[in-house]
Amino acid sequence: MATPQPLSDNSAGAQLASLPIINITPYLLDDRSPSTIVRRAATSAAIHNACLDFGFFYLDISAFVDPRETEELVSLAREFFALPQEEKDRIALKNEDNARGYAGLKENVTNGKADNHEGLDFYRPVENPDKRKPLWGNNQWPDDPRFKEKYENWVVKMQKLGLIVMEAMAIGLGMTPEERQELRGLVDESFWVMRAIGYPPLPDDHDGFSCGAHKDYGCLTFLYADRTPNALQVFVHPDVASGADVSGLPVEQGNEEGHWITANPIPGCVVCNIGEMWEIWTDGLYKSTLHRVVHRGSNYR
């Protein structure tokens, strides 16, 4: 299998501090041979270092996911976002529990500014749904029946991947088998969120970003993006980014020192980042990291 390579990056030098690429394959193998155990330990060590340095890494899942599946998911989302506004609004968040369904362009606000994206949000189904209660409604699916079927399959797959990555992380942290078991008990019935997000190009006069700087609040995020370069940016601290030329990247207004680096999509990989749950669990050893999207290209991402 070819080694994944970053797509072309025209922000000169940003690769000097690029996120590590970690292959999950050793954890997919069903054998306990010494060589597999050694490979697993190397994967876990790489994840541990990535969580210490970045809170972000590329996860090569090419042995786990057929690229035709992700292509299909992207096409289905694109087809939905290309529908007339009235049709999209038929499954608007406000028709349900204000959390599940379609959020129109600029409806989402981060740091007080409208995000230049639209989205479809799905959450783990709940018992006795009641849309008057926050988050307690039903998921609202687009009319195309393939959407629900394919996205539900994807959620199952990502939940499996989540448990695999959690196990790899637990080993990277040197947890005992009992501690690993306890951690698994915390996440094996986890609450999940699935978001499909569509970004038109950011207008020059837009006061804000495609998606403003934020940390994810959950446990793990797997982010699959189309091939558009120069959109996702990750905030790295000076000791990690030293020597990086991040010319052209705006600096976050805030009191944390550091730089934004671009995380371009890599074929066969998802971007994985840890959310604030991990920061809390590890008492701040693993930091959940600021990231944002600045998509100024000409295409719909």
Ligand SMILES: O=C(O)CCC(=O)C(=O)O
């Ligand atoms: O679209 C992206 O690349 C990032 C989206 C994101 O950070 C999020 O939904 O939490």
Ligand SMILES: [Fe+2]
């Ligand atoms: Fe995020």
